[in-house]
Amino acid sequence: MKFWLAQASTSAPESDYLMLALVLASIAILILVFGLMLIYAFKYRATNRMDRGQIMKKTWRLEIAWTIATMAVFFGLFVWGADLYVRLFRPPAGALQIYVVGKQWMWKIQHEGGQREINSLHVPVGRKIQLLLTSEDVIHDFAVPAFRIKHDVLPGRYESLWFEATMPGTYHLFCNQLCGTGHSRMVGEVVVMSGADYENWLAANGAAGTLAEQGKILFMRNGCSGCHGSNGAGGNQSNSTVPAPPLAGLYGSPVTLVDGQVVIADDGYIHDCILTPEKRRVASYPPIMPSFSGILSEDDVLKLVAYIKSLAPEKQL
């Protein structure tokens, strides 16, 4: 019988302390409620004819006392849980990015070096890892209990989830959101390896170029370079028939949209620009970017995003 769950990430012990606090608070309250219930049930049973004395008439002092006590305990728990949650969902800088695509009923994982795996995820120990999650069909949920993390995987958007594994080993990966017949088969494993083992694993599973290199091929093949320039330098009269925004250095920079809104060009934004360009069009360019929805798969879009991210900003002279 197993009562305890491995703590294999930096946030796992924190999550467990919070859990422990909740358990202790619950036990205290349970002892209070069950204790009073049993004591009263015994002491004030109808057949016990002892004198009950004066029965309390004014109750509001007690009511206010236990209302405030309850609120204070609850507020403490709220703050504790919220603090950890906020840190869990704020992606750290400089994390190793890995792309996850969920589909009925498997997990497809792509590493930046181009390595692909299905239903398993190899990660190095002691490094911050950021997962970019998306789905090809229904809503899935990427959950690793040993890391105490999970996040829904939604079609048509990128969600982010990060962790830092602390203990080499193999851990369960579950889909936690009902996704159809094969829901319970949409499981896999997360393999946490030492840094050296991880490098070896990457080398042994070397693929046809990094994700960005594969993206570059798609960039040429799908005609993106026709407007955006061969290195994403942007289109103007000199090198292209139509004006198109430069893509080099786009990632992480602010973009002004036609409606005046300013957004930061993150993975999700670039993803949307490729598949649903009419939704958030950039200002000061003609609205001619076609949609690649149905032409490119989520895997392909991931590669393109990786390529665009790899394009360094033009050097300032």
Added chain:
Amino acid sequence: MHDEAVAHEFQYASASHQADTAVAGMWLFLATEVVFFGALFLSWIFARHFNQAGFDAGAERSELEIGTINTVILITGSLVYSLGVVLIEKGKTRAFIMCAAAAWLLGLAFMILKFAIEWRHDLDRHMFPGADFGITGDLAGGAKLFWSFYFFGTFVHGVHLAVGLGLVAWVILRVWQGAFSAAYLAPVLVVGLYWTFVDIVWLILYPLIYLIGRAT
């Protein structure tokens, strides 16, 4: 109130107690309807917010003329029914029947214009968001969403109006038979509340369908 005691159900103290309660019940029912349509309008506005260009491209193909005529028809229908209520309160039963019949005919005219003519035009132009949807290109997605909401929203409104037509017909019949009169008006008032509410729903659908997309 008439002199003779008007019949009422045994849980009520008097006929007026029962009548007031019926009106209160209808108001509460209308509150549920507000929430019901509220969910639709909220979804509609939410979807438009994220697909504005597509929605507007879709909305441009809506039949503004028919929509506007229908709006006038419905408002007039409410007006004449309300006039009828004022008249029957004064004991003018025949005048009420005329008004209610006019309101009923206006409601029917709306249904014919909306479903037999406008929907037919829409379908002929492949506006139903199916396989051979008439709008293609970048904006097809948003336009499909718009037309989904259009057909869904007008259908649900149409069902409500059909129920209203049934209720008004029933009121006309019962007034004709003498069951409802100035002495016992509750059903006439209750149906009137519902009838007007259905119009108010349309007054939100009308700009959502025909106006907002054209304004931008």
Added chain:
Amino acid sequence: MSVAEIEAPATAESYLEDGYTLRSWLLTTDHKRIAILYMLTITIFFFIGGIAISFVRYNLLEPQGMIRSAETYNRLFSMHGVVMVWFFLVPAVPVTLGNFLLPLMIGARDLAFPRINLLSWYLFVIAGCVLLVALYAGGVDTGWTFYTPLSSLYSKGHVALAAVAVIITGFSSIATGLNFIVSIHRLRAPGMTWYKMPVFLWSLYSTSVIMVLATPVLAMTLLLLTFERIFHVGMFDPTIGGDPLLFQHLFWFYSHPAVYIMILPGMGVVSEIIPAFSSKQLFGYKFVAWCSVAIAVISFLVWGHHMFVTGQSVYSALVFSILSFAVAVPSAIKIFNWLGTMHKGYIRFDSPMLYALGFIGLFTMGGLTGLYVATLAADVHLHDTYFVVAHFHYVMVGGMVSAYFAGLHFWWPKITGRMYPEMWGRAAALIIFVGFNLTFFPQYIVGYLGMPRRYHTYPPEFQVWNVLSSAGAAVLAVGYLLPLLYLTWSLLKGKQASTNPWHATGLEWQTPSPPPTENFETTPTVTEPPYNYLPAEALDRHA
């Protein structure tokens, strides 16, 4: 509360004797008969839902699943959820005990709209038939939550039929809620001020507010889903710009308040029973009464706590988390007040009291684990695991079903005019409490260990907990079958019940058991406060 002047109408025939034909039942507008019709109907659905889950528990005995087909398994738990939520728990107390007692408790002869009351039962039956057709055709496989785009575009089940069934039962629920609200406002007997009403009515009123203002949103949401399902194009489809999360927002805008539809009436029942069997006034009457209203109001503002890991903004997660803690405060206040009621009482341990104490215990455990999932970071780990399953079963089954049985036993003499066998009642209460904990406590642990919900197969290390849980389910099944047997037996062989077998206060105990069709010979006038229990009397009774 006592009544100024009620002559015992010895000659008036009871509502049960007012016609024996099938027609006299099927076309009745008597709230008491409609309550009986409802009671029979929801009992059938309770056992349908129970059979479905028996197969689920059977399947989980082995890690690779005892049932071959994953699709069958998915349909079984989905049907369990849909049936139990909408065809048992949501209606359970309001349409049976509420329908029967509300007019009696306010001193009225019937609800405000008796024909709408009957209509609501017919809508319920029609909805049930549609659902049975969906079941017979193969069922649904989306879970009771119908998440898009699985339900709208990918599912192979009969989603549209099941959704239509739920929409129709929703209208039945709206009709009931509307009737209750209007009746409480308009039909209270002379002297029955708001603060003289039993707390059960306060909780029914709060429940009705939720039914009336939340259910229409569910109806619209499922209509949109049905449209998308039938025409394969629609509002939640991400490929054309729709948002599948919008469905979740709308769905939980109803379905979280619906959780309180399922528990508030139970709290009301318990608030009647604890004072009656402690022979003591309800402690903090106004606090308990207003806590129901507070729960109803706050319940509309917490739906987002079902979506902490869907990628909603961190700010909304923070707001929803703190509001979820806030909604737990009134529940905690109620528990303390029930304990305060027992303090210095004269406590008797008849079956209704045992069920009510079981309710307090199980509801406390369910409520406390609700804090875990309201705590943001803890929810990240626990979301969509068996922990959540255990949590809401503690509240909705441990809590609500215990309260339903408590109320059923308490008012059984009033409803049927017969006493049930007391020893069997106590035995069943104990078996249910033990069986329940055996079934669901292991699920907390296996949930913490990470076992996801709705899994047909699972890693072998979880097997011990699943076997324990399935064994508990067998005990629980016995516990639920027992009342069916002895209550039925009591209809034929039970002792005749007196007008007020429990020496309880409240208008319903002043009219004969079973009550006459018109409830009261003359409309009562209320002069005394509620729960006017006199300890001295209690002493005399036991002297």
